[in-house]
Amino acid sequence: MHTDPSRSRLLFALCGLSLFVSIGCQATSNLDKRPQWAFSAGAEIPSTHPQFASYPNDKYMTFVSEGTGDSPAVAKSTCELKARAEFAKRVFVKVQSKQNIDSAMETKFDDKGSSEKGESLVRTSIQTVTKQFLAAMKAIDSWDQGFVRKGKVVTNYAYGAFVLERASAGRQSLSHAKNCLSALKGIVGDSSMSAATGVDGLRYCLEFNLASTSATFFGQSPPREAKIGAWKSKCKSAVIDECTRLVSTGQQSNLERALGYYNACAKLDTEGGWEGKILAVKRQLPCTLCNGGKACTNCSGNGGFSEQCKICGGTKIARPQCRKCNGSGQERCPQCNGKTTIKTACPAKIKCKTCAGEGQLSEVCDKCDGTGTLAQQQTNGTVKNVACGFCVDSRGQSLGQRNVVCYTCNGTKRQACDICNGTGKKNEGCPRCNGKGRFGDCKLCYGKGVLEETCNNCDTNGKVFRKCGECKGSKKCKVCKGRGYRS
Numbered sequence: 152m153h154t155d156p157s158r159s160r161l162l163f164a165l166c167g168l169s170l171f172v173s174i175g176c177q178a179t180s181n182l183d184k185r186p187q188w189a190f191s192a193g194a195e196i197p198s199t200h201p202q203f204a205s206y207p208n209d210k211y212m213t214f215v216s217e218g219t220g221d222s223p224a225v226a227k228s229t230c231e232l233k234a235r236a237e238f239a240k241r242v243f244v245k246v247q248s249k250q251n252i253d254s255a256m257e258t259k260f261d262d263k264g265s266s267e268k269g270e271s272l273v274r275t276s277i278q279t280v281t282k283q284f285l286a287a288m289k290a291i292d293s294w295d296q297g298f299v300r301k302g303k304v305v306t307n308y309a310y311g312a313f314v315l316e317r318a319s320a321g322r323q324s325l326s327h328a329k330n331c332l333s334a335l336k337g338i339v340g341d342s343s344m345s346a347a348t349g350v351d352g353l354r355y356c357l358e359f360n361l362a363s364t365s366a367t368f369f370g371q372s373p374p375r376e377a378k379i380g381a382w383k384s385k386c387k388s389a390v391i392d393e394c395t396r397l398v399s400t401g402q403q404s405n406l407e408r409a410l411g412y413y414n415a416c417a418k419l420d421t422e423g424g425w426e427g428k429i430l431a432v433k434r435q436l437p438c439t440l441c442n443g444g445k446a447c448t449n450c451s452g453n454g455g456f457s458e459q460c461k462i463c464g465g466t467k468i469a470r471p472q473c474r475k476c477n478g479s480g481q482e483r484c485p486q487c488n489g490k491t492t493i494k495t496a497c498p499a500k501i502k503c504k505t506c507a508g509e510g511q512l513s514e515v516c517d518k519c520d521g522t523g524t525l526a527q528q529q530t531n532g533t534v535k536n537v538a539c540g541f542c543v544d545s546r547g548q549s550l551g552q553r554n555v556v557c558y559t560c561n562g563t564k565r566q567a568c569d570i571c572n573g574t575g576k577k578n579e580g581c582p583r584c585n586g587k588g589r590f591g592d593c594k595l596c597y598g599k600g601v602l603e604e605t606c607n608n609c610d611t612n613g614k615v616f617r618k619c620g621e622c623k624g625s626k627k628c629k630v631c632k633g634r635g636y637r638s
Contacts, residue, residue, distance in 0.1 A: 180299045182308060189294055189310035192217035196312050202291050212238055212315040219306055226309035227295045234313040238288060245368050287319030321369025328362035328373045331355045339382045346393035346412045352386030353419040383420075390416055391428075398432060406436050433637035440630040447622035447629065454626040457614040463606035465613035470603060473596035480600040481589035487581035489588040497577040500565040506557035510564040513552050516542035521552065 188200045196203055196213040206213055214237045218230030290311045297308035335355040338348055356379060363373035394412050397405035410432045417425040437443030446452025459465040472478040483489040502508040515521040519539035527537045542553040556562045571577040580586035592598035609615045618624040627633030 179301070182297050182299060185294055185297055185308075185310060186292075188215065188292065188312055189217075191215045192310055196291075196314075200292070200312060202312075206291070206314045210317055212241065212317065214238065214313050214315075216311050216313060218309045218311075220309075221305070221307065223295055223307045223309065226297075226307040227293075227311075230293075230295070230309040230311045231290070231313075234290075234311060235288065238313075238315045242365055242368060245364075286323060287316045288313055317369050321366055321371040324362050324365035324369060325371040325373055328359055328366055331359035331362060332374055332376060335359060335379075335382060339385055344385070344389040346390045346408075349386040349389035349393075350412060350415045350419070353383065353390075353416055356383045356386065357419050357421065387416070387420065394428070394432075398435070401435070403436065406432055410436065436637045438628055438631035438635055438637055441628035441635070443635045445628055445631065445633045445635040447619060447626055449621035449629075450619035450626070452626045453619070454622065454624045455616050455618040458617055460606060460609035460613050460615045462608045463613060465609075467606050467609065467611070467613045468603055469606035469608070470601040473593060473600055473602050475595040476589070476593035476600065478600040479589050480593055480596060480598040482591045482593050484581055484584035484588055484590040486583040486590075487588060491581055491584070491586045491588040492578040493581050494576040495579050497568055497571040501568050503557060503560035503564055503566045505559035505566070506564070508564045510557055510560065510562045511554045512557050514555050516553050518542070 188197055191197045192215050194215055196206070196215055214234050216230045216234040216237065218226045218228070218233055220226035220229055290313050292312040293310065295307075295309035295311075297310070299306045299308070332355075335352060338344065338352040338355065341348065344352070359376075359379065366373040390412050394409040397409040410429065413425055413429045413432060417423075417429060438445075441448055444452075447454070450456060460467075463469045473480070476482065484491075487493050503510070506512050516523075516539060518541040519525050523539050523542065524536040525539050526534050529535055557564075560566050581588070584590040593600075596602055606613070619626075621629050625633070628635075631638045
């Protein structure tokens, strides 16, 4: 097949131009191209979505999620995680109300023993449960090619329409509840239950209750177990008995083990009561930072640091700039007072340079244009040149020029001096200091430019005390506050 060479060159040029536009002239954003449903990010799937009717509310939970990241893959992953978190949150609210969890359980104890506001025990556990039933979640629509460019920074966006099938999520929750119950029965059947096993038992107790409530929320009928309270008490007793034995030995390794068990129980048992046991063990353990020394480890209990004075360099003699000569080492010149110049007499008026002192200027006559004659019509109709009467001299001769008043001196024959501008005074370099403004050695610093004074910024040893940034000068360990034990 024959191809026109000129047409081929044209197509090649157009392709090159298209490539240049797509690569060299990229847009700063393409979020305006996202589908209409993506504008509802953070809400349920809009009724205008093509698949909205396929997922009724009585059978599915729906949610439109949005995610961002430095790459499309990260943005897409974040989008899915947000959808999972949203479904977990909706179930958690229902589970929390049915469980009637005390709001005080929002407080947990960290490894250092300090009480702080954080993620509740129930929220942690419900997220564990939702990992089971969130297998029922799927994306029914997605758009993960969005981006916004600001300079060299590119933020990628991803949107997804997600659904969670209630029946499938309920079956997953029910299955998890049964597994927890089976594992719990195996634990409590052990007559020699250890503290570690007891902690596992408390975990299964909590997750069984949460999974059962989740299953009920999704319309399932979880198994009932009347002995769950007794089994929980048995697990707690096993932990307390072994921890009491460990604490009685007084060995730090055993105290650490007991503390670990108590901390684990505090995160799993919603009834509380572990805080006092945790604090009692911690008071027998040395501080993790000062190891029982109580003093600040950063400044060794001194409250700060002694450093060499930056003003005197530790010599105790400060050398500030001389305040009299400003560091020049010389006195101010008495004749010009440091101004480098003096005023001398100057003739205020000089002979006018424009008119050379004549007071008037000679200009071309504007009547005869410098010819000296004017055209005059005679009675017989002829024209005759006659002498110009505007530029004649004293002898009656026409010169073609006439005298006017000098525009510079206005006829006074003198003008203002261009050196002093008519003031009669002019500035000249001071002859005594040669225009330097300084003359002779300074009588205060003896020509050195600096003064030698006792430094008032440091102590007698030339040191300056800087307060410790860790203990703020208190000398106490910042973790245990000087108590020596874990707080």
